[in-house]
Amino acid sequence: METQYRVLLYYKFVPVDNHEQLAAEHLEYCKNLGVLGRILIAPEGINGTLSGTFEQTEAYMNYLRSDLRFADTEFKIDTVDVQPFHKIFVRAKAELVTFRLEDDVKPYEMTGKYLNAEEFYKALKEEEVIVIDGRTDYEYEVGHFHNAICPPVASFREFPEWIRSEFGDKKHKKILTYCTGGIRCEKLTAFMVKEGFTDVYQLEGGIVKYGKDEKVRGALWEGLCYVFDERITVPINHTDEGNIVVGRCYHCGTETDTYINCANMYCNRQHLTCEKCLLEHEHCCSDTCKESTHKKKEYVDYVVDLRNKAVIA
């Protein structure tokens, strides 16, 4: 029987006064346990994505919850056949979600109201509601909620400025936000509440949890959901309307939801591509990259394989 692994996704906003020391202890513990992934610890809390066997991930959850500050941390658990991580990183950071505002925004003091999957689904269908995607434009590109506004931002710290300029005159409108696992919305809505927005809601547990709700089954989600591990994208909408493709090939504009990294290892640009362009551009984002002598072997091999298959077919 094949070994199955679990991926844990979690965060908790809570004051952590010794975040650097805690990060060091955490790294030590995780190394001994053998879990892989990425954990951030900041004065505002903890955020992690970890993978390991059933036993390892159980042990980790017990370990984290034994610290009273993290006792009620909620874990989202996925089962996978292949470990999506190769290493363990535990980093002490200034913020979990980087805003770098002059004034701290503290989600554990105030944040937008939470909506579960069913409530969020209902709210999405309301007439006047404004739906803001709380992620970046390249995540939006491959999939998003129906009618959601794409934030024209390449990084999260650009949000405050965009919110102020774009929605400053809509502070009393009903606003919904969502992100992958919920963490960015905690901070985004906390910021909005602080700015004087009066009717702000966030999707509890994020898109990933929404896709697992048995009643809603990911309805009104279009495309796939971008995730920060080797899977790159995961399906969310499991209804009959679930197979809408919203991504467009970076080269030719055809519908596609295949995300790849440029084969040139000095570029590595993540982009959507159709199969035809993948072959034509040899897993690269540009002609310059295609001519590069520093292409990753696994991608070069992949193109050769694909070409052989195409010839056989």
Ligand SMILES: [Zn+2]
């Ligand atoms: Zn194409």
Ligand SMILES: [Zn+2]
């Ligand atoms: Zn490139």
